Amino acid sequence: KAGVTQTPRYLIKTRGQQVTLSCSPISGHRSVSWYQQTPGQGLQFLFEYFSETQRNKGNFPGRFSGRQFSNSRSEMNVSTLELGDSALYLCASSLASAGNTIYFGEGSWLTVV
Amino acid sequence: ELKVEQNPLFLSMQEGKNYTIYCNYSTTSDRLYWYRQDPGKSLESLFVLLSNGAVKQEGRLMASLDTKARLSTLHITAAVHDLSATYFCAVDLQPGNTPLVFGKGTRLSVIA
Numbered sequence: 177k178a179g180v181t182q183t184p185r186y187l188i189k190t191r192g193q194q195v196t197l198s199c200s201p202i203s204g205h206r207s208v209s210w211y212q213q214t215p216g217q218g219l220q221f222l223f224e225y226f227s228e229t230q231r232n233k234g235n236f237p238g239r240f241s242g243r244q245f246s247n248s249r250s251e252m253n254v255s256t257l258e259l260g261d262s263a264l265y266l267c268a269s270s271l272a273s274a275g276n277t278i279y280f281g282e283g284s285w286l287t288v289v
Numbered sequence: 290e291l292k293v294e295q296n297p298l299f300l301s302m303q304e305g306k307n308y309t310i311y312c313n314y315s316t317t318s319d320r321l322y323w324y325r326q327d328p329g330k331s332l333e334s335l336f337v338l339l340s341n342g343a344v345k346q347e348g349r350l351m352a353s354l355d356t357k358a359r360l361s362t363l364h365i366t367a368a369v370h371d372l373s374a375t376y377f378c379a380v381d382l383q384p385g386n387t388p389l390v391f392g393k394g395t396r397l398s399v400i401a
Contacts (some may be wrong), residue, residue: 209388218375221388232388266331278322278389280332 178202180269180281184279186268187253194249194255197284202268205279208250210242213264213283225250226272257288291316293380295392296366302399310395312378321354322363322379322389329334335363355392368399 183202189195200207209224209232221234225244240251248269254261264285270278292315302308312321320339338354338361346353347374351364361378375396381388383397384389 211389211391215343218393219379219389219391221390224388234388268332277334279334282325282331 180263180279182266182267182281182284184265184284185282186285186287188289189257191224191257191259191288193257194253195257195286196251196253196265197265197286198268199250199252199281201250201267202279205269206248206272207270208244208248208269209278210250210252210270211268211280212236212267213266214262216233219266222252224250259288262288291318291380291390293378293390293392294377295376295378295395298395299394300395300397302397303364304401305397306369306371307367308365310365310378310397312363312392314359314361314378314380314390317339317356317359318380319356320381323352323361323363324377324379326377335376338344338400365397368397370401373397373399389396 180202183198186263188274207227210222211219212222213219222236223230223242224232228244239255244250266283267281268278294313296311323335323339325335326332336352339358343354350368354361375394377391377394379391
């Protein structure tokens, strides 16, 4: 079956711009979460959505936001981009129950210049 | 605050040798995840350990979980070059599937 699909895969933005990243989870998965990966901070949780509701949120500024649609697809948005936002943004999906395998997409590489 | 510590962070090992990666975490959790990441790639799920004493094996990799000690190990047997990658352990921050708190990763290099 198809895996977690993220678009775009690579993008370059200028400081002050905003960006929207998209994630299509594995069919049947209702939980979608987002992580930021940087060399300095490692993998950090951004937020998690389940059935269109934000269930958890990480310790990121309000410039980072997300949403989930009725078909479980999710988007995250970063406004007023800063150089430090350059990172690999990973989307993950899973079934609802605890302890299920969490599958990650290929990620979106964001470079802010 | 849940902390997850892996060691070593860098590991260079010869082909054919055995080694263990350790993952310690700071609060009670019954669920621990191991992932592999190749350079420039995403995270590939290796193991999900769901209870104390859980042991799972896949090929040359074996993972175990001791919830009382808050410790998981990833044991590599007779390493081959294809195992070169970065390995992450992760723990649930709270009951439920996510979010995960990741260790900093162990960069493994298997050399001939």
